[in-house]
Amino acid sequence: MSAVPPAPTTPAPTTPAATTPAAATSAAELEALLAAAHGAARPLAALRPAERARLLDAVADALDAAADELVPIAQAETHLAEGRLRGELKRTTFQLRLFGELLRDGGYLDARIDHADPEWPMGAPRPDLRRVRVPVGPVLVFAASNFPFAFSVAGGDTASALAAGCPVLLKAHSGHLELSRRTGAVVAEALAEAGAPEGTFAVVAGTAAGAAALRDPRIAAGAFTGSIPGGRALFDIASSRPDPIPFYGELGSNNPVFVTEAAAASRGGEIARGFVGSFTLGAGQFCTKPGTLVVPAGSVVVEALREAALPPAAALLNERIQKGYAEVLEGFAANPRLDVLVQGPSPLADPPSPTLLVATAADMLAEPHALQAECFGPTAVVVTYDDEAQLVTLAETFEGQLTATIHGTDTCDVASLVEVLSRKAGRVLWNEWPTGVSVTYAQQHGGPYPATTAAGTTSVGTAAIERFVRPVAYQGFPQHLLPEALREDNPLGVPRLVDGVREH
């Protein structure tokens, strides 16, 4: 890339004064919090699912009531706009209540009953076996920088872990410590008032405290949303413990978008506008930001992008992210395979204007790793192809992704492309944009490494609860000693698989 201006020599605008950062959690404080979480595990697990639902509802109500206090703190600490933050808080409390619904339904318990069967054709009588999911124990959640509510203190990881019946220790993100402290206080107070066991939830701060907690035998699982290097370092800690624990890290994703010739021809301008809106949303700081747009060379899309009115410069979340963004953009600038397609007046300043780069399919095939480098901020790469058959070849060059998108028409022959992208990504989109991750029953926010460290799971949607439970089977048990979900008369009314047949 040749035309990115040098970084401005004038001082960057001063970051709005944030509240004083909370002190890092000391070793003694951490020990007390770990002991409390450990102590809460048993009583929290002993609550009926519907009783835990009540706790989640109480947290949601308290957060809604605290919006006017919390949102301004979030604005000051993250530079995000009030409307966006209010929407994010609404999403967060909706999410807590949706997990409450899941608990009242009970299907997540995956309760199974096999009655004893002397004629079981395995060659030996089948004993009475009953299986249900139980909480794994205290969970350590690492909050994200970019969603101070929805992927942070009371976000999806916390909601799903609490729903599962696991105490949560929340490692605050350094980018919004005061918000974390205040949100944490609201959550803890709501839980206490609703009767949750002491130690059900607490916030810790500081990198050292986070790493120490992850090594502690009382922590049974980790969850994380952040960068590839940060997530990998924590995954390595979790995996190399004397007793390894699962670490559910959502790391990084390029989220490529593939545009067919027919789609480019029929609605190229609309695709260009949609792409600009998506890659610059939240100043490009979404984990699902489309980092690559693959389009026909010389198509309307390319021309529309070249002429596009990019949004104005917007401050990134914090100085560290601004610095990291500038470094990646400078790396792109030094790469002769990348040229500027269009950019705003101050691409390397703080705040930065958006930048769109361009390369050919041959360039991408030659250096996929460099051209697909993670770039957290308002920059994306447009890749032009001459032959639509290259879409599949290009798709194969990508590592694991959270999302991959196709823009096509009903007559496009994209079956092979769908097949490749289904192997690469956790979510595949058709004629939509990947930013915005709805919280639903069928959502999948995950994907093969390095998108996540656990491709079989999701961190958004109701299935996220499955990360924090494990199955236990009871063999030959008398009714009165069984968990309620497994008793013959089904007092909780949960759906069950009985002798291989679904009953509910």
Add this chain to the structure above:
Amino acid sequence: MSAVPPAPTTPAPTTPAATTPAAATSAAELEALLAAAHGAARPLAALRPAERARLLDAVADALDAAADELVPIAQAETHLAEGRLRGELKRTTFQLRLFGELLRDGGYLDARIDHADPEWPMGAPRPDLRRVRVPVGPVLVFAASNFPFAFSVAGGDTASALAAGCPVLLKAHSGHLELSRRTGAVVAEALAEAGAPEGTFAVVAGTAAGAAALRDPRIAAGAFTGSIPGGRALFDIASSRPDPIPFYGELGSNNPVFVTEAAAASRGGEIARGFVGSFTLGAGQFCTKPGTLVVPAGSVVVEALREAALPPAAALLNERIQKGYAEVLEGFAANPRLDVLVQGPSPLADPPSPTLLVATAADMLAEPHALQAECFGPTAVVVTYDDEAQLVTLAETFEGQLTATIHGTDTCDVASLVEVLSRKAGRVLWNEWPTGVSVTYAQQHGGPYPATTAAGTTSVGTAAIERFVRPVAYQGFPQHLLPEALREDNPLGVPRLVDGVREH
């Protein structure tokens, strides 16, 4: 322990001549097999579940037909009795067919459909989202020593991976290489005749080939049944890859049994007989062998065990296992906390007679790690308690377990003990014995580390398939591009969660 006789100075009996071991797989051979497995992944995944069921049935039929050829080879290589091996083969083919049933049902796909909903209360419209499980890709299975059929070439890991739609590379166990080669040939031929993609299944041999395959980017998951050190070494390889992959290791378990005072008083002799039968089954070479029996001091159980007629000496699977067994037993012998309760005439010989050791609850509390050491062979430890309240305290000293068992009566107050054991183990039994792991819908063969490296999963039972799938969500897709399980008219007739409601 004081009274274990020294190892005999006469040479150990010669192992029956096994067939010539197969040569280790060369690097070039491995490369070809990995390429073939990689090539098979896409066509195998593209088969409808019911088509894969037909493949599993074909393998089961071929193995049943080959019983008279395979069982004698297994006898020669493992010293296991013909009856046991024929039963194990029957279990193996039953298991393959049960996974076939699972595929025809389709519930394992966990298909979910959320229709678009502009009023979704999250604060933003819900897109059309549809989620289904897809195969992860080629799986590397490490066969076990102790179940040459059911946890080996065509055992549970292979069956569940093939059912999921994943090609399998099977690392043969060195203890039964000729059987592995022959069984592998039967499986591969049956798959080929039934029309499976080339490369769907192959056997590799040699430690180096196994490790190299586990490091290969074409392998998407590993599965293993074996020892703690062996499994941990492989887990570490899988977790430290540039792209870490899940490694489902079933490692080691002590499988403690806790006997209440009332149970000991009411049926002490029966419990003693059951325990001897269970810990010596298959010469003590079951991963679910009860290694510890906790009983009231001075109870009928202790007296009955002291007088018990132990089964005769039986050859272990192979010389390496015999050597390892003798080392652990000598370690026990050197521990002053352990005494011999009863043992046969040749405890350290090859073949070894069974040994029962005894210690007090105080001894176990003082040195839980040493007294709970993994011992693969016909030795177990009886722990005597003076106060039934010690059952919970002793239970807390155990690490993660595959199983934990209580022998009690209906009037015993064991709720706390059940709670502790549910945290420690994947399967909790009441008045039964842990050896024998039925293949059913509700079975759970797993448990917290070191019982397994993935406590959220099972390696036995229909839920084992969940290890080898991952979810993919499709957003905004036209019907004709969706996987069949997600199309509106449900052509496969699979059970689904539609807008949060179960439909089938």
